[in-house]
Amino acid sequence: MKLDQLLQDIPFHHEDPPKFDEVVIHGLTDSSHRVEPGFLFVAISGYQLDGHAYIQDAINNGAAAIIGEKDYQVTKVPYIQVPNSKQALGILGRNYYQNPASHKIMIGITGTNGKTTTSYLVKHILENMGYTCSLLGTIQNVINGEYSKTVNTTPNALTLNQLIDKSDDEVVIMEASSHGLAEYRLEGLNFDLCLFTNLTHEHLDYHGSIDQYYEVKKALFRKLKPNGTAVINSDDAYGEQLAKELKQDGLRTYTLGMSAANDLQILEHLSVDPPSCRFKGHHIHTLHSPMAGIHNLYNTLQAYAAAMQLDGEAETVLESIRGFPGVPGRFTTYSLKNGATVVVDYAHTADAVFNCLQTVQEAEAKKITHIFGFRGNRDQTKRQEMMNITAEMSDQFILTMDDLNGVPQGDMEQVLTSYLNHTKFGQGELIPDRTLAIKTAIDNSKPGEWIVITGKGHEEYTQSYSLPTYTDEDTVNYVRKNEISEAN
Known part of the structure; x- marks a missing residue:
């Protein structure tokens, strides 16, 4: 792929984008150790290591071009300076793999608690509906029916695009962590459905305050496709705020909670163990959570709501939920x-x-x-x-x-x-x-x-x-x- 094609939509440090129509790129990496002849090396400023310190190593290993965010003098190959290397890596990954997410039904799930449980529920329901699903999350990745361990809840932007490109499945279900969002790991991706479970006190050593933590979570919903939908638990105070803000911005929202203003209204809780409820969408239904705890009732309702956005039939989805086998390490x-x-x-x-x-x-x-x-x-x-x-x-x-x-x-x-x-x-x-x-x-x-x-x-x-x-x-x-x- 020509370098000019890779650089499409990349914000540059200078107003006039450089022209490199004769430079051909054979690979892309942010690790100097993985550079091979013809690769584009992206220098990332990390917490422990600074990729800019390894630019010469990348050149020695055959890099055809370098991208970084710092002033740096390179003579042998093109050096393209960008405002944010992490953000650039996501767009580069999307371009290099020819936007693999655009061919999938993309589902992103964020929140402090419940992301993993909800993602497994969604996968289980959609597969019973006839979809094939990839899962990228905390416990493991599942792609084309193959399981592999994960390092981070949300992999880096390049790895994400590699995984999505590898997938032959129709649906990609992804846990979106606040760290992943803040570090631009989802840059360049767009989603058909984004789910918000809840937001509570967590990761404030990283985000600084609960309000900043919320703003990072909200960033996922800015990645909805034009016809995408946000599915939000409005019984959570931050979920209620998020739904209000997204509606003001003209984004499609589907809310669930106790209030009659919700698209899915919880009418009453019927039992505690196992938790169940009566709810009203287009019709009145009864949902039995397959897991203990009221919090899992909300996770189950979110998965139900997500399936309904993909044309699920209520009784079929509810029957599928009853057969959910559970999640490793979750209660x-x-x-x-x-x-x-x-x-x-x-x-x-x-x-x-x-x-x-x-x-x-x-x-x-x-x-x-x-x-x-x-x-x-x-x-x-x-x-x-x-x-x-x-x-x-x-x-x-x-x-x-x-x-x-x-x-x-x-x-x-x-x-x-x-x-x-x-x-x-x-x-x-x-x-x-x-x-x-x-x-x-x-x-x-x-x-x-x-x-x-x-x-x-x-x-x-x-x-x-x-x-x-x-x-x-x-x-x-x-x-x-x-x-x-x-x-x-």
Whole structure:
């Protein structure tokens, strides 16, 4: 592809775009190590590394042209300066792969909690409707029926276009994280449906304030195609605000919630376990959530609404929902031989922890033991609220290690100890080894009690522990197996 074709729609640092009609590009990358002869290298200014420092390496490896955002003198190959290299990478990726998203039904899902669950629900429903679906998200990527692990919830812009180009599926369902939106990873993509689940206290160490966090989330909806639709949970305060602003801008919106002003109105909640409701769209229907918790009822309603925007038939969609198998690491339950129950959940925000513990309370647990920790170098402003919630809603809690992210374990133990010393409610203890914290809770459990393990869900441990296990689910199964063996 000629360089001029790649540069189409790229904003340049200078008003007059350069002309490079004779330069042919054979590949595109933002890693100097992956540069091959004829490649275009995009220098990205990152948090730890600055791609501009590797421009000469890229040239030595055969780069035919360089794009960067800093003043830089290059003599052997063209250097094109742009205002924002990350933004440029998205447009370049779209151009290089000839806008693969334009041939798909694109569905983007954003919000603090519920993105993964909603994405799996949407995929399940649409596949029952006859669509083939790719899924790009937190747990894994699924493309052409093949599964692969993910590094980030939202991959970088170049990888996204590569994945979409690889997909032969009709629909691409994508989790859109706030980091991904802020880092321009979705630049150049346009969506047929954008879903908003909710917005609560999270990632403020990165975004600075809840209002800035909201503005980043809202950016997804600026990527709707001309006939695209926003599906919004208006029972969330920020969702209500988002719907109002999008309507003012003339964008198509479909809202769900308790108010009669919604396109899908929740008329009444019929039961708590499992959660269900009567709602009114064109007609009155009853929806039974396949998962515990009122928060999952909203996730299910959003998936229903998304399917209806793609010409789903109400009864067929509702029947499909009843057969949903669940999501790995999202309120996964295990029954112990002694009659206790264990829950493994990804909840790592105050709101998600509240929903998780509330669901267990509604199951009439005789006692709730909550096991969780805090991630190092992550949003510290949410920690006290999480402590308050678990202290009020659980009978016992165990603080343990989560991902340290470079923080020395001794320092994190001091942090956890300080929270224990200032907790006014409930009984808490510190067991730093996560696997031993889980084993201790299971060993001490009794019939009718629940053990809730939050924060990791499907994720693998990033440090070694005493038991030979790699995830919370793995640890629970290991202890259960030994429990059964000892009982025999």
